[in-house]
Amino acid sequence: MTFKELNLKAEILSAIEELGYVQPMPVQEKTIPFMLEQSADLVALAQTGTGKTAGFGLPVLNMIEPERKQVQSLILSPTRELCIQIANDLTNYAKYLKGIRIVAVYGGEDIRKQLKQLDNTPQIIVATPGRLIDLLERGKVKLEAVDYLVLDEADEMLNMGFKDDLETILSKTPDTRRTMLFSATMPREIASIAKKYMKDYQEITIGHRNSGSENVEHIYYVAQAKHRYLVLKRIVDLNPDIYGIVFCRTRQETKEVAEHLMQDGYNADALHGDLSQAQRDTVMQKFRIRNLQLLVATDVAARGLDVSDLTHVINYNLPDDVEIYTHRSGRTGRANKKGVSVSIIHSKEKHKIREIERMLRKSFEQQQIPNGLEVCKKQLFYMIDKMQNVEVNEEQIAPYVEQINKQLDYLTKEELLKRFVSLEFNRFLEYYQDAEDLNYQEKSRSERGDREERGSKSGRKVRLKINLGEREGMNPKRFLGIINDVVGDKSINIGSIEITNKFTFFDVFEDQLDKVVSAFSNESDMSVTEAKGSKSYDGGSRRGDYGKKRSEDYRKDESRFSKKSGRQSDRGGSNSEKPWRNRDRNDNFKNSNSRKSRRR
Ligand code: AMP
Numbered sequence: 001m002t003f004k005e006l007n008l009k010a011e012i013l014s015a016i017e018e019l020g021y022v023q024p025m026p027v028q029e030k031t032i033p034f035m036l037e038q039s040a041d042l043v044a045l046a047q048t049g050t051g052k053t054a055g056f057g058l059p060v061l062n063m064i065e066p067e068r069k070q071v072q073s074l075i076l077s078p079t080r081e082l083c084i085q086i087a088n089d090l091t092n093y094a095k096y097l098k099g100i101r102i103v104a105v106y107g108g109e110d111i112r113k114q115l116k117q118l119d120n121t122p123q124i125i126v127a128t129p130g131r132l133i134d135l136l137e138r139g140k141v142k143l144e145a146v147d148y149l150v151l152d153e154a155d156e157m158l159n160m161g162f163k164d165d166l167e168t169i170l171s172k173t174p175d176t177r178r179t180m181l182f183s184a185t186m187p188r189e190i191a192s193i194a195k196k197y198m199k200d201y202q203e204i205t206i207g208h209r210n211s212g213s214e215n216v217e218h219i220y221y222v223a224q225a226k227h228r229y230l231v232l233k234r235i236v237d238l239n240p241d242i243y244g245i246v247f248c249r250t251r252q253e254t255k256e257v258a259e260h261l262m263q264d265g266y267n268a269d270a271l272h273g274d275l276s277q278a279q280r281d282t283v284m285q286k287f288r289i290r291n292l293q294l295l296v297a298t299d300v301a302a303r304g305l306d307v308s309d310l311t312h313v314i315n316y317n318l319p320d321d322v323e324i325y326t327h328r329s330g331r332t333g334r335a336n337k338k339g340v341s342v343s344i345i346h347s348k349e350k351h352k353i354r355e356i357e358r359m360l361r362k363s364f365e366q367q368q369i370p371n372g373l374e375v376c377k378k379q380l381f382y383m384i385d386k387m388q389n390v391e392v393n394e395e396q397i398a399p400y401v402e403q404i405n406k407q408l409d410y411l412t413k414e415e416l417l418k419r420f421v422s423l424e425f426n427r428f429l430e431y432y433q434d435a436e437d438l439n440y441q442e443k444s445r446s447e448r449g450d451r452e453e454r455g456s457k458s459g460r461k462v463r464l465k466i467n468l469g470e471r472e473g474m475n476p477k478r479f480l481g482i483i484n485d486v487v488g489d490k491s492i493n494i495g496s497i498e499i500t501n502k503f504t505f506f507d508v509f510e511d512q513l514d515k516v517v518s519a520f521s522n523e524s525d526m527s528v529t530e531a532k533g534s535k536s537y538d539g540g541s542r543r544g545d546y547g548k549k550r551s552e553d554y555r556k557d558e559s560r561f562s563k564k565s566g567r568q569s570d571r572g573g574s575n576s577e578k579p580w581r582n583r584d585r586n587d588n589f590k591n592s593n594s595r596k597s598r599r600r
Pocket of ligand 1: 020022023024025028049050051052334
């Protein structure tokens with residue numbers, strides 16, 4: 001289907017063509033003909049980012065009578081940012097329509113400016129409920145000529161406590177109006193508003209009810225609560241191009257996580273209710289223009305933020321409410337782009353994941369928290385890619401090339417490469433070389449001291465290694481598959497697994513040792529030997545060579561975020577805690593120096 005087939009005015013078609021809209025999005029295919037050709041009200045279940053602004057904006061603009069200077073359409077939205085966004089979008093769509101005025105009125109800004117804008121009556125008002133009530137009370141806005149009323153993000157308006165305001169506003173609009181209600185979710189209160197204030201409305205759903213966007217992949221990592229921050233860092237480090245929001249439960253947590261990220265050299269900042277409106281605007285703007293890579297925010301503070309191309313949403317904690325999860329994850333995977341919603345959970349929260357899966361009708365994938373090597377490899381090749389694609393300014397560097405050539409003449413290409421990589425990468429390798437496995441290990445029965453079924457085991461383990469590692473594509477699942485295949489005994493109890501580039505280290509119980517080693521002795525291309533320096537020991541997890549000594553940096557990091565540690569006193573941590581210098585991480589992300597000087 002094309003926009004032309006939707007019978008929109010030529011002026012509107014020209015404007016949207018200029019904006020690069022080629023095909024209507026699914027919500028638009030449904031709402032535009034419905035509004036133009038029928039007379040009933042509409043309830044649309046659609047996430048932000050599905051194109052719903054044009055879904056209601058285009059038919060409304062098409063039906064407005066430019067010569068009639070009355071408020072013909074009222075669009076209500078929960079936040080000032082969304083108001084501004086909608087008004088901007090409509091202004092763009094109306095670029096070639098003569099005589100249409102669109103005014104946005106919202107709280108948090110001097111009312112005098114808005115009063116002035118209303119002197120010349122607009123045909124379309126985009127408003128937040130509270131400010132509109134104020135203007136109605138001042139007699140500055142009249143709603144008796146409203147033909148089209150749009151309630152955008154209606155669930156959010158209710159969440160924000162606008163129910164009474166909404167009812168007041170609705171009562172001041174004529175019964176003859178047509179109403180369009182948009183909501184990402186359909187809680188009971190929305191259904192009751194629709195029932196009370198809308199006439200034989202039609203309901204359309206883009207995707208499932210309560211479902212997240214189709215473009216969002218949902219994954220989760222299981223870790224101990226004290227490792228949450230470290231897991232966050234691994235996620236960020238594994239995704240050098242990340243542009244996302246980290247959702248926290250409280251202002252305090254938001255501040256702490258953001259501060260730690262900043263101290264650790266990440267391009268992050270916090271958005272929470274303790275900031276003034278001006279400070280919030282600044283942070284949001286920096287994030288919008290990608291001056292910030294990570295925004296750590298509470299749900300309430302992030303409400304006003306409308307950014308379409310987030311790569312990730314990170315749930316630092318799972319929200320209690322599935323609808324909040326839907327809203328959070330709906331912030332990524334917008335406008336036909338792919339997005340990832342990541343949750344860091346504790347083992348006891350798996351049931352919450354199941355509950356969200358049921359409500360969203362989506363399956364979530366549990367992934368292994370990447371180990372240090374995986375992170376390093378990703379970063380290394382990210383850097384190599386960047387080098388491949390860097391723009392070379394021949395002219396500027398020409399005067400130096402000869403001298404540089406002379407100076408480096410004695411180095412082979414391989415030596416040059418090694419030095420180049422080390423220059424940028426040593427800190428990273430150092431930081432991660434002894435990084436701990438952060439995956440939550442379900443304790444085996446015997447580790448819990450419950451031996452009834454496994455009475456044959458002594459509880460002592462031996463650390464073994466197999467000559468297959470990361471470079472052969474090894475991962476824990478594959479490794480366990482190999483054990484099952486080769487040993488042919490599913491009761492073999494494997495303790496902690498550590499995968500390095502060349503080897504996989506793992507623990508087995510002493511009394512199963514022979515079985516495992518002899519099974520592998522028949523394999524020509526795999527060899528299992530005792531890990532160097534390994535001793536049998538009692539219970540607990542133990543690392544092979546790879547994890548013998550945890551680096552100072554890493555230990556520091558772990559204690560920083562352990563609940564028991566004195567956070568303040570740990571904060572002054574040395575620079576060695578930064579796995580990289582933030583500069584150059586991504587050319588798109590300008591390093592924010594201001595974050596260093598700002599203290600809130
Ligand atoms: P919305 O859900 O209204 O916030 O829209 C999400 C994004 O999709 C915005 O950046 C719109 O400009 C864009 N958009 C809306 N409709 C179309 C379309 N038909 N083709 C391409 N982009 C669109």
